[in-house]
Amino acid sequence: MKFKRLIALLGVLALLAAACGGSDTTTTTAAAVGDTTPDTTQAVVDDTTPDTTVSTPDTTEMMMDAIKTCLVTDLAGVDDRSFNASAWQGVQDAMAAGYATEDSFFLESADASDWQPNIDQMVSQGCQHIVTVGFALGEVTAINAQAHPDITWTMIDNVLTDENFAPLGLANVRELVYQTDEAAFAAGYLAAGVSSTGILCTYGGANFPTVSIFMDGFTRGAMHYNDVKGTSVEVKGWDPEAGDGLFTGSFTDMALARSTAESLFQENCDIIIPVGGAINLPAGDAINDLGLDAALIGVDADAYFAMDTQYQPLWLTTVEKAIAPFVTLAVKDQQEGTWSPGSFVGNLANDGVGLSPYHDWDARVSDELKAEVEQLLADIKDGTIEAAFTPVGY
Known part of the structure; x- marks a missing residue:
């Protein structure tokens, strides 16, 4: 029953990332602990350890530039000791691992009216990956993700939908949702x-x-x-x-x-x-x-x-x-060139x-x-x- 700690979970969650090309969005569920045969509908994130069966491993992927990653909180702020704090921890872990740049940053939101100016500031400062935290940021995330298709987005706790509540399935957005x-x-x-x-x-x-x-x-x-x-x-x-x-x-x-x-x-x-x-x-x-x-x-x-x-x-x-390892993984995937969009579901089976x-x-x-x-x-x-x-x- 004891909840798997974040470091161990990050290795497990790596199995959920789709490494294939193309822009199709999918619902992805991470492989369970002990499942040594990943679902063939999902690709596996490249291991940072080169495959020893390959005589001359390609190391260019490991030398890609870190990603400037920026995070917008909901109204509870980054020190809520809950999901905002966990999301920022995921960015910090990505920074420590070299996936995110050292100048990655967060902006807090005291009011819903702060969300758009915060995102505008991040765009103007060259953020390559923007993490938006909380269900309430769904609409502003959808608007800006479509306005800035060159930026990768991670939406926490919401699936972006149109006016008929059909998933938008944007090619530059990964949604992290949880079957809590x-x-x-x-x-x-x-x-x-x-x-x-x-x-x-x-x-x-x-x-x-x-x-x-x-x-x-x-x-x-x-x-x-x-x-x-x-x-x-x-x-x-x-x-x-x-x-x-x-x-x-x-x-x-x-x-x-x-x-x-x-x-x-x-x-x-x-x-x-x-x-x-x-x-x-x-x-x-x-x-x-x-x-x-x-x-x-x-x-x-x-x-x-x-x-x-x-x-x-x-x-x-x-x-x-x-939350933290899912965020870290999203940044890692972009930095390594294996990022894919879609709705990623954390549940009991995958220790999400x-x-x-x-x-x-x-x-x-x-x-x-x-x-x-x-x-x-x-x-x-x-x-x-x-x-x-x-x-x-x-």
Whole structure:
């Protein structure tokens, strides 16, 4: 169950890149760990170690110039300790590896009106690869990717579509999307098994698909626990049938996040999964200030390490997305001449999503429940249990 660390995952994710020429866009799923026979519909990224069966390996690809890579954040900013921070880490890793230039940079967005000026600045400064972070940047990314076909784009957490919601399939855009409801399903099952009150809860920053997918998977996982165990665990904050739930309407208003969390704790919730960057920290403050015996579940990056140490005892687990290595790989592919467009989906089978360790809560998770969660993850991976209810990719 332990989520594969980013360095190991990068090697695995290399199997998902298409090295063939042409401009067709495809949905690509990375090969699973241990799968030594890549899907023949996908090409393999060139290894930086020359094939020893070739007497005179061509090293020109390894000597290509680094790519100037620039990143535009959404409103949560680069220090959100979540998906913006993870995306920038991917660029930094590309810089460290020599795929991206040392003058690669990011620009933060305090308001949606900042997105276009930020992109304009990047174009004027000669950025060759622009990473846009977050579902909300879909429209501005689509407009600018079409206006600047000579620039390569990586869109995180959105698939670009036309007015009829058909995929644009732009030849210069790679979309990184994640089937996070698979891992969130297991987190919901886990939380239902750990909860003392039988009441779980969630809230999000906005009803974006990339937010609600966590909430939906989490709720369905808890309901699966009820089906298996004959229990009646409740989840407050999300209704899978209505496709709606509890949202603060902001990813930056921490006072509102605090009051939202407190209202849920007043309903006897003892495990909460806030979705939307650092809006989970006010829930942690409420737990600490009110002296509650409650737990947090993080999203995107392992919150035990991503957030301040005072919150460490509160994290039951995190539903992780492998954003950094996917971003690094996109830059690497361009630098090596193996870049391809399309919708790249991270899921449990390719370690694109997963659960973090239980850290300080490990002793409070029974061996029986740990085994059940492990089996559940395996069953989701092999398709025995359906846990992906929100479509991603194309």
